[in-house]
Amino acid sequence: MTPQPAPPWQTSAWLNTDRPLSLEQLRGRVVLLHAFQMLCPGCVAQALPQAARVVQLFAGTPLAVVGLHTVFEHHAAMGPESLRAFVHEYGIRWPVGIDMPGADGGAIPRTMQAYAMQGTPTTVLIDALGRLRLQAFGHVEDLRLGAEIGVLLDEARRSPVAAGASEVPAASGA
Amino acid sequence: MTPQPAPPWQTSAWLNTDRPLSLEQLRGRVVLLHAFQMLCPGCVAQALPQAARVVQLFAGTPLAVVGLHTVFEHHAAMGPESLRAFVHEYGIRWPVGIDMPGADGGAIPRTMQAYAMQGTPTTVLIDALGRLRLQAFGHVEDLRLGAEIGVLLDEARRSPVAAGASEVPAASGA
Amino acid sequence: MTPQPAPPWQTSAWLNTDRPLSLEQLRGRVVLLHAFQMLCPGCVAQALPQAARVVQLFAGTPLAVVGLHTVFEHHAAMGPESLRAFVHEYGIRWPVGIDMPGADGGAIPRTMQAYAMQGTPTTVLIDALGRLRLQAFGHVEDLRLGAEIGVLLDEARRSPVAAGASEVPAASGA
Amino acid sequence: MTPQPAPPWQTSAWLNTDRPLSLEQLRGRVVLLHAFQMLCPGCVAQALPQAARVVQLFAGTPLAVVGLHTVFEHHAAMGPESLRAFVHEYGIRWPVGIDMPGADGGAIPRTMQAYAMQGTPTTVLIDALGRLRLQAFGHVEDLRLGAEIGVLLDEARRSPVAAGASEVPAASGA
Numbered sequence: 001m002t003p004q005p006a007p008p009w010q011t012s013a014w015l016n017t018d019r020p021l022s023l024e025q026l027r028g029r030v031v032l033l034h035a036f037q038m039l040c041p042g043c044v045a046q047a048l049p050q051a052a053r054v055v056q057l058f059a060g061t062p063l064a065v066v067g068l069h070t071v072f073e074h075h076a077a078m079g080p081e082s083l084r085a086f087v088h089e090y091g092i093r094w095p096v097g098i099d100m101p102g103a104d105g106g107a108i109p110r111t112m113q114a115y116a117m118q119g120t121p122t123t124v125l126i127d128a129l130g131r132l133r134l135q136a137f138g139h140v141e142d143l144r145l146g147a148e149i150g151v152l153l154d155e156a157r158r159s160p161v162a163a164g165a166s167e168v169p170a171a172s173g174a
Numbered sequence: 175m176t177p178q179p180a181p182p183w184q185t186s187a188w189l190n191t192d193r194p195l196s197l198e199q200l201r202g203r204v205v206l207l208h209a210f211q212m213l214c215p216g217c218v219a220q221a222l223p224q225a226a227r228v229v230q231l232f233a234g235t236p237l238a239v240v241g242l243h244t245v246f247e248h249h250a251a252m253g254p255e256s257l258r259a260f261v262h263e264y265g266i267r268w269p270v271g272i273d274m275p276g277a278d279g280g281a282i283p284r285t286m287q288a289y290a291m292q293g294t295p296t297t298v299l300i301d302a303l304g305r306l307r308l309q310a311f312g313h314v315e316d317l318r319l320g321a322e323i324g325v326l327l328d329e330a331r332r333s334p335v336a337a338g339a340s341e342v343p344a345a346s347g348a
Numbered sequence: 349m350t351p352q353p354a355p356p357w358q359t360s361a362w363l364n365t366d367r368p369l370s371l372e373q374l375r376g377r378v379v380l381l382h383a384f385q386m387l388c389p390g391c392v393a394q395a396l397p398q399a400a401r402v403v404q405l406f407a408g409t410p411l412a413v414v415g416l417h418t419v420f421e422h423h424a425a426m427g428p429e430s431l432r433a434f435v436h437e438y439g440i441r442w443p444v445g446i447d448m449p450g451a452d453g454g455a456i457p458r459t460m461q462a463y464a465m466q467g468t469p470t471t472v473l474i475d476a477l478g479r480l481r482l483q484a485f486g487h488v489e490d491l492r493l494g495a496e497i498g499v500l501l502d503e504a505r506r507s508p509v510a511a512g513a514s515e516v517p518a519a520s521g522a
Numbered sequence: 523m524t525p526q527p528a529p530p531w532q533t534s535a536w537l538n539t540d541r542p543l544s545l546e547q548l549r550g551r552v553v554l555l556h557a558f559q560m561l562c563p564g565c566v567a568q569a570l571p572q573a574a575r576v577v578q579l580f581a582g583t584p585l586a587v588v589g590l591h592t593v594f595e596h597h598a599a600m601g602p603e604s605l606r607a608f609v610h611e612y613g614i615r616w617p618v619g620i621d622m623p624g625a626d627g628g629a630i631p632r633t634m635q636a637y638a639m640q641g642t643p644t645t646v647l648i649d650a651l652g653r654l655r656l657q658a659f660g661h662v663e664d665l666r667l668g669a670e671i672g673v674l675l676d677e678a679r680r681s682p683v684a685a686g687a688s689e690v691p692a693a694s695g696a
Contacts, residue, residue, distance in 0.1 A: 039263045044218060057665050074259035082256060085248035089213045143579050146668020151676045153669070231491050317405050320494025321501070328499045387611045392566060422607035430561075430604060433596035437561045 003131035006031075006124070007114040009068070011097035013080055015087050021066060021095055023130050028160070029062045030152040032145075033124040035070040035099075035112065038078050038086040040120045046139050047121035048090060053142070054149070055094055062128065062156050063149065067096035070112040070120060075101075125149065128156035177305035180205075180298070181288040183242070185271035187254055189261050195240060195269055197304050202334070203236045204326040206319075207298040209244040209273075209286065212252050212260040214294045220313050221295035222264060227316070228323070229268055236302065236330050237323065241270035244286040244294060249275075299323065302330035351479035354379075354472070355462040357416070359445035361428055363435050369414060369443055371478050376508070377410045378500040380493075381472040383418040383447075383460065386426050386434040388468045394487050395469035396438060401490070402497070403442055410476065410504050411497065415444035418460040418468060423449075473497065476504035525653035528553075528646070529636040531590070532622040535602055537609050539617040543588060545652050550682070551584045552674040555646040557592040557621075557634065560600050560608040562642045568661050569643035570612060575664070576671070577616055584650065584678050585671065589618035592634040592642060597623075647671065650678035 006023055014020050023031070034051050036043035055065045071078045080098060087096060099109035106113075115124065118137040125134035125148055134148050180197055188194050197205070208225050210217035229239045245252045254272060261270060273283035280287075289298065292311040299308035299322055308322050354371055362368050371379070382399050384391035403413045419426045428446060435444060447457035454461075463472065466485040473482035473496055482496050528545055536542050545553070556573050558565035577587045593600045602620060609618060621631035628635075637646065640659040647656035647670055656670050 039259055041264055053663070053665055057663065057669075074263070077256035077259035082251035085213055085251035089248070090215055141575070141579065142664035143575055143668040143671075146663075146665040147579075147672030147675070148668075149665075150669030150672030154673045154676060227489070227491055231489065231495075315401070315405065316490035317401055317494040317497075320491040320496075321405075321498030322494075323491075324495030324498030325502045327495070328502060387607055389612055422611070425604035425607035430599035433561055433599035437596070438563055 003127065003133055005130055006126045006132040007111070009097060010100040010110040010114070011068075012100045013098045015084060015096045015098075016093060017095040021064075021097065023126065026064050026066075026126075027130055028128050028156070029064045030128055030149065030156055031124075031126040032063065032065045032149065033068055033126065034065070035068045035115075035117055035120055035122040035124065037069065037071055037073070037120045038083055039074060042139065043121045044090075047123070048092065050140075050142065050145070051094070052092075054145070058149065058153070061153055063153060065094045067092065067094060068099055068111060069096060070099040070109050070117065070122075072108050072112060072119075075107070125152060127152050128159075177301065177307055179304055180300045180306040181285070183271060184274040184284040184288070185242075186274045187272045189258060189270045189272075190267060191269040195238075195271065197300065200238050200240075200300075201304055202302050202330070203238045204302055204323065204330055205298075205300040206237065206239045206323065207242055207300065208239070209242045209289075209291055209294055209296040209298065211243065211245055211247075211294045212257055213248060216313065217295045218264075221297070222266065224314075224316065224319070225268070226266075228319070232323065232327070235327055237327060239268045241266065241268060242273055242285060243270060244273040244283050244291065244296075246282050246286060246293075249281070299326060301326050302333075351475070351481055353478055354474045354480040355459070357445060358448040358458040358462070359416075360448045361446045363432060363444045363446075364441060365443040369412075369445065371474065374412050374414075374474075375478055376476050376504070377412045378476055378497065378504055379472075379474040380411065380413045380497065381416055381474065382413070383416045383463075383465055383468055383470040383472065385417065385419055385421075385468045386431055387422060390487065391469045392438075395471070396440065398488075398490065398493070399442070400440075402493070406497065406501070409501055411501060413442045415440065415442060416447055416459060417444060418447040418457050418465065418470075420456050420460060420467075423455070473500060475500050476507075525649070525655055527652055528648045528654040529633070531619060532632040532636070533590075533619040534622045535620045537606060537618045537620075538615060543586075543617055543619065545648065548586050548588075548648075549652055550650050550678070551586045552650055552671065552678055553646075553648040554585065554587045554671065555590055555648065556587070557590045557637075557639055557642055557644040557646065559591065559593055559595075559642045560605055561596060564661065565643045566612075569645070570614065572662075572664065572667070573616070574614075576667070580671065580675070583675055585675060587616045589614065589616060590621055590633060591618060592621040592631050592639065592644075594630050594634060594641075597629070647674060649674050650681075 008023060011020060032054055034047055036047055051065055069083055083098065099111045102108050102110060102113065115135065123136045123140045127133050133152060182197060185194060206228055208221055210221055225239055243257055257272065273285045276282050276284060276287065289309065297310045297314045301307050307326060356371060359368060380402055382395055384395055399413055417431055431446065447459045450456050450458060450461065463483065471484045471488045475481050481500060530545060533542060554576055556569055558569055573587055591605055605620065621633045624630050624632060624635065637657065645658045645662045649655050655674060
């Protein structure tokens with residue numbers, strides 16, 4: 001089965017980055033996109049600490065960790081100002097995009113819909129060519145996530161993509 | 175040293191109870207009051223799961239578990255509607271009071287000030303006579319909290335307080 | 349129901365104490381007796397770390413923590429020399445008695461039989477008067493164990509037993 | 523730097539396998555060799571549960587998990603009969619070799635010496651060509667171990683080694 005291009009991200013704002021991120025900009029890098037909601041217990045207890053571990057372990061490699069705030073419930077409690085407080089309190093330093101509200105006032109935001117995510121947390125891996133390689137709802141074991149990332153990084157090393165990979169803003173925090 | 179009466183609670187609203195709770199109503203019961211903020215990582219990771227364990231373990235005893243939302247930062251992100259979503263998502267079933275905003279627009283809410291709490295989480299134990307017996311900032315080990323509760327429950331059993339202890343609303347969830 | 353006297357301990361040797369311990373010697377103290385086997389996974393993962401937490405938290409109180417090695421299977425793998433290596437590697441500093449092998453070569457050692465223990469780990473609480481107050485097979489939550497210990501220590505403080513409680517060897521490690 | 527061949531294993535006995543395992547037999551497979559001692563707390567708390575997670579996650583892949591009992595202290599407490607009881611109690615189902623005692627009665631066993639291991643636990647990864655690719659003393663994070671295994675499995679898939687990889691005994695338990 002041939003991997004398909006990952007759908008583009010539709011966002012209304014970004015935290016922890018000077019300019020919006022896009023898949024095109026990140027071409028040449030492996031991308032771990034973790035979709036979460038700030039009031040989702042499984043996201044807070046497992047997915048966010050895991051993202052922080054990934055940021056730390058793979059620092060210095062062509063891996064970008066990107067959060068996506070995909071709010072599909074309790075919208076009033078999880079607006080941009082609340083998210084900003086959350087990101088501050090939890091010490092999240094990597095870029096976080098806010099998924100664009102659904103068309104016609106639908107509850108499901110647009111990127112979440114485009115990826116057909118079932119809920120939060122959802123873990124997405126995109127290879128250096130911009131193709132969707134893993135999408136999983138719920139907790140993904142560290143061992144498995146590590147194995148998937150390892151293979152994609154190895155692919156990226158063996159077939160480097162020339163186009164300006166070094167020009168993107170630093171997408172993995174300290 | 176003689177234990178002093180616990181300061182009264184000053185609240186603006188309550189969740190998970192039909193009517194506001196007060197120390198007078200709870201006379202005859204040991205009270206575990208846990209002060210928290212919904213965006214405080216230590217509260218979410220440790221203090222709230224501990225409160226849930228206490229509710230479960232001491233069900234059927236004259237112990238009341240009561241939450242107090244003592245917001246002293248990021249006020250806009252932790253208003254009543256946000257708290258309601260949080261309480262729903264985290265499955266909190268015991269009564270939670272919202273500490274009354276500080277006088278003259280001060281950041282520290284009133285009950286938090288009256289108890290001179292240093293931050294969140296803060297764990298407070300009040301005996302069946304309404305006296306303050308323990309106040310601790312930060313995580314309290316389960317063993318220690320259990321020991322303190324055990325002693326206060328034993329005191330309450332040995333010297334029951336007559337006044338209407340059975341008329342208060344059930345303050346310990348399922 | 350009136351608590352009954354705890355059965356006497358029948359041991360073949362002791363570690364971490366100059367002379368054998370007995371219930372008589374410990375009269376005036378609350379005793380946490382934890383029965384374990386060095387190759388029992390639940391003992392190693394939960395009961396022993398819990399005993400260490402109890403030793404640390406209740407240092408300075410009239411509580412004695414005592415281990416009892418109740419080997420009822422794999423006898424050849426858990427003899428005294430093996431136990432000594434285990435106690436060293438796991439940093440166990442409190443007294444540990446070796447339960448005396450069963451009469452007529454039976455697999456179940458004698459103290460284990462006298463207490464009718466179902467397996468390991470088993471947690472036993474004995475009050476300052478030498479009476480059996482709790483016996484539980486399997487993991488006991490820290491909150492519950494703390495509550496039980498708290499009550500027994502409070503009893504001991506309210507009705508001190510005169511007889512030589514201070515003469516026993518220190519039974520709680522650093 | 524070119525990876526070097528992993529030193530051969532020198533063992534005195536094996537558990538959980540009908541016949542001794544050797545690196546030659548396992549050619550064509552990635553090998554996770556974890557060196558441990560049954561009375562080493564870090565091995566019991568972290569390395570063995572991790573090995574069990576690897577066995578489960580990578581079932582169906584050309585990965586072999588192999589334990590090596592490298593006893594360098596408390597020899598009398600960790601002989602073959604003790605190890606057999608330990609393996610039974612901890613539910614270890616993958617092959618475990620017993621490292622051959624050191625020449626001239628030295629404390630360090632022979633394979634441990636040949637690999638110049640610093641202690642236990644030690645994690646070793648050997649690629650499908652029998653070359654040493656990772657050796658780490660102490661705990662290795664699941665994310666990192668997963669990444670290393672992922673790359674070696676991917677290499678093995680891209681350049682399969684013909685020689686009889688399917689003839690070796692099943693080395694990954696259920």
